Structure formats: C-alpha cells, structure tokens
Amino acid sequence: MSIVDQITSVNDAINSFVWVRIGLVLLLGTGLITTVITKCFQITHLKHWWIKTIGSVFRKDTHKKLGRNSGSVSQFQALCTALAATIGTGNIAGVSAAICIGGPGAVFWMWIAAFLGMMTNFSENILGIYYRRRNAEGEWSGGAMYYLKDGLGSYKGCKKVGSVLAVLFSIFAILASFGIGNMGQINKITLNIKSAFFSDISASEIAGVSFVNWAIGFTLMIIGGFVIIGGLQRIASFAEKVVPFMAIAYVIGSLIIMFIHIGSIGPMFASIFKFAFGIKAAA
Template sequence: MKQLIKIFSDYAWGLPLVILLIGGGLYLLILSKFIPFRYLGHAIQVLRGKYDDSNDSGQISHFKALTTALASTIGMGNIAGVAVAISVGGPGAMFWMWISAIVGMSTKFFTSTLAIMYRGKDSTGEIQGGPMYFIVEGLGKSWKPLAIMFSLFGMIGALPVVNANQLTQAINDIILIPNGVEVGLKSNLIIAFILVIITSIIILGGLKRISNAASKMVPSMVLLYFVLIVFILISNYEVVPKYFYIIFTDAFIAGNYKGDSFLGGVLGALILLGIRRGAFSNEAGIGTAPMAHGAAKTDEPVREGLVAMLGPAIDTLVVCTLTALAILVTGVWETTSNNGVSLTASAFSYTMPVYGKYLLMVCVLVFSVSSLFSYSYYGTKCLSFLVGANNKHYYNYIYILSIILAVTTPFDMMLNLIDGVFALMAIPTMLATLIMAPRVVKEIKEYIKRLG
C-alpha cells in the first residue's frame, strides 16, 4: 500500500501539473499586470475591517475568512513540510518554495475572487463558495463533472491525516520518549482518542465555531512561533547571511539534493520538490482556501481576492522561511537523520537545550489542532455539494475516524496520499480559473473605478 501510494503521488505530480500550477499562475500574474500586488496596502485595509458591511451577503468577516484559511495552511506544512523539503533537497528547496508562493499569491487572488463572483446555493438555500460552485455557476451545468471531481478528491484531501500523524510524532519524540514512556500502538491510540474529543467539540459546532476558534488561535500561534524563531536566528546571527545566500546558490546547482531525478536531472527534481512542498504548505491553486473565502461577508469579489492573496505571503514567505532558516543555521539538517517535525524539534533543542522542544510542542499543538478544525469544514462543503447539505454532517464522522488511522500509519505514506490528492484537486480548480481569468480582470478594472 505504501509503495502504491508513492507511485500514485509521483505520477500525479508529473510535468503537466507543474505546468498547470506554475505556468498557469505566471499567466494569471501577467494577465492581471501585477495589479493584485500593487494593491497590497488596500488588501491590509480590507483585512482590518475598513470596508466591512454587516448587510453584505455571506457568513463570516474578511478577517475570519483569512484566519480560517490560514488555520489549515499554517499547519504542519510549515513545520514538518519545510523540514522534509530541506532534509531531501537541501537549502535550495526553500527558494523554489518562495517561487511557488509568489506565483501562488496571484493564483489565490483569482480563485478566491471567483469564489465570490460565482457563489452558489446549497440544497438548503445557504450561500456557498468554492471551486465546485464557481465551476458550475461560472461555466455552466455541462462542466459539473469537473466540480464533482474536485469535491470527491476534496473530501480525501481534507482528511487530517498529516496533521494528526505529525502531532503524534511530536508528542512521542518531545514528551513521552525523553520521559521514559514506552510508545507504541497503545500510546498512539490514547493520543488519537484525546484528539478526537477536542476536534469533535469544535467541528460539530459548524463554521461559526470553527472561524471563532481559528481567529483566536492563528494570530497568537504565528506570533509565538515568530518570536521563538527570531530568538534562534539571533543566537546564531553570524551564520544567518551565509545560509540565506546558500538558499539562492543551491537552488540552481542542487548540490544537496538526495532524492530521485526528474526531467533527467537533480535540478528538475529540486524544483519539483520545492513546488510540491510549497503547494502543500500554502495550497495555492489547490482550491481549499476559496471554500473559506467564499463564505466571507462581502459583495465585492476583488476585496476577498486581495485578502486571500495575503495567505501565501504569510504562510510561505514568512512562516516557512523562518522554519527553514532555523533548521539551516543550527546545522541539524546535516548532523541528524531526523525528518519532519523531529528535525524542527532538533533545531529548537540546539539553541534552547532545556525548554526549546517544549515551546515548539506548544506551537505544534496549536498549529495542528487549528488545522484539524478548518479542514473538516472543507470536507463537509464537498460532501454537501455532492449529496445535499442535510447529509454533510456524515463527513465529520469519517473525518474523526481518520484521525485514528493517521496516528497508526507511517508519515511518508500519509504525506504522499495528501500530495497526490491535492494534485487531482488542482486540475479542476486551475482549469476553471484559467478559463474565467479574463472575467476576473474585467472585475478588477470595474472595482478600481468604483474605488476611485
């Protein structure tokens, strides 16, 4: 099974998908004449609530929509995903994650603008947004198979298997094993049971409870993580410029890449690794974030697109870069065979030997638990589209059971599963976005006129 899932993931992440995600994102960037980037300041004003109107259609504020989306993207992709990228690809992998994020900002703008432009209604009449709705509402009923494809794979992609797996690994490596507790199936099942209880309390309360929890947890967890990483960088300040420089040079020579080649060489493989880990981290082009942003209280699609665009910047350009530099400047990427969250824990222990790994544990706990809340919302929306909103609660039971599966399964198997499914979610999302991109450009021009 492990080998089959790896073959599936590698096949899904072939050259066509890379062209679709990165080539498509660059096309959107050029088509919009970089306008979204020129309105970054305005995006922050929108996020702060300057243009909020309680009479607008939707369910949650711009800020809660962004934090709900960030609660899923700022998760183990930033701690474990970056560690995987560096342990396999070396420092250069981070450069290609940056490229993925910059292109991804444009993609997120377009997909989330479309999520508001073409909102649909579920079977109960509630306004909804997301790729499955903008495909049907924007392209017509004949395109519904593409929307069904997104929803089917979206239910699998939303399962919390990577987060639950890495949270369990962190608890085992940081708390239980150092204190002489024997870890195995029994201890993992106890952790799973506790996670199931916490997750159930939040997700069975619906979007309002999820967004409220996320809006409180996300800003605080980013701030705590930022402070801890800055302390690590200050403690190792003399090598920070060196490794920052190596990120750029290694990106084009792939001198530290340890995996299989791609397109006949290691550089192609390093680029693919960076894009893949970037996509796992910020989810630009995958289609998850538009489901959260599609629920925002606004009648101005461009505003929500601008807010959504901030996601990859916060997630990959800031949080992932901090993790990468912490792993690099402490040297643990060369001195230990650890992978995933354990490698990041080694970096924290190197600088803060006594309490570093416990502080990371707090971050991991908040990152993972907030992600558990948000992903369940995405899965219920996908099931709701397929079989009606009255049946969407059934997804939560599958979701909760998958936590038990995740904590008893190897990490690389879970990572490859979600990687592969994300690739198949990106196909309908990006195809529909590229087809409707000129409509978004027209909407941008009209919005700028109204703003003036």
C-alpha cells in the same frame, strides 16, 4: 513485499507522475498566467491588499458581522480561518521536508511558487465569492465545485464538463481530507506531544500502535469534531480565538531561531541561490 510497501510504491509512482510532470507545471503555469493577467497584482496593489487584510484587523468594524441571521462571518474571523489553514504542518514539516529532499536550493523555488501562488489563491477566492450561494441553513457556501459547475458550465458546450469536474473535485477533496488534510497533521502533533511529554512512558500497544498515540489521536478527534460539527459559525469563532495566538507564537518562534543562528543567515542565502538551479532543488 508487505501491503504497506506496495501502497507506498504505488503512491510514489503516482506522485512522481502527477506532481513532477503535471501538477507543478499546472500550478506554476496558472500562477504565472494569473499574475500576468492581473498585471502583477501582488506587487502593484501591495498597499491595497495590505490595508484590506492585515491592516483591517485593527479596525473595529472588521470584527462585526454583516447581520445576525445572514450566515456570514466577520472579516477578522474570515482572516483567522484562512490563516488557520496556512500556518502549520505545511509551513513547518513541509518546508523542512523539502529542504531535506531538495537541499537549500529548494527554498528558492518555494519562494517562486509562493509568489505566483498568491494570484492563484486570489483568483480562487474571487471565483469562490462570485459563485457562492446560501445553503439550507442560510450560510454562505462556495468553492471550486460551484464555480466549475456554474462558471465553467455556463460556457457553450461546457455544461457537462463543468458538472463532471465539480463532482470530481468534491470526491478528491474528500479523499484528500483524510490524507494531507488530516493524517499528516495528526501524525506530527501526536509524535511531538509524545516526544515532549510522554517519551519516558512505556505504554501498551493496541493493534501495533502505542496507547499514548491512541489517546492523543482520540482527544484531537473529539476536539476537532466539536468544532467542525458546529458549522461555519463555530469554526470561525474558534479560529478567531485561537489563530492570533498561534500566529504570534509562530512568528516569535521563527524570530528566536533566526537570532540564535544570526551568523548563519548570510551563508544561508548564499547556499539557497547557489543550489537553486540544480535538478534536485527544482524537483
């Protein structure tokens, strides 16, 4: 067995334990609890959050920052930055992979996870804003590491627990950035670009990898580095210019596919509900 096969075997064993037995239960359970506590906020306050998010895009004041030196971003920039992290590999490659593995019934459970996950995401954002702080550059910094340390750590007997969890979260986030936050996206982009524009080119290989792949990856690294090194302001500015077109293309592409296969929409929904309660779909 090669090293790659060994790593894959270990990774599969860990994933099957963490995600199937622990991760899914915690994610769905947390979403259910927050949904109940907020009295189903995602439905009962539909008008409110719609006006404050998508509806606010068309107001001029949402494109203004709170101040020149406040280290903040506009509402529109914040929205675009959030959308940039949700439209992409997870929505396209992730969904298609789930359907291939779990069948059409997997879509039903993705709907459930998305519905409950709204409140998990909402709660994370609220806590992140509440416990955020300014960094040395005057920019706002927030996230789970802050509300774990300052929020959970503020309870009696939980100071050390909060600090340890904050450190662990930071470590795992860094490790995840190389995998789900980097490798998956780069791999899909590289394969798609190569198959679309360079499929007929037989390039030499470097360390067993095509030169075309190296070139695409290196180019993406330069572009990504240029944006990230610029800090929050540059990331938000870049997202503000790119994400609207990306979102429009995503929606239009989805609608085109739906209209092309409009005759299959009925059978599609029938298959989703028919196979939703099988073990394979839920897993």
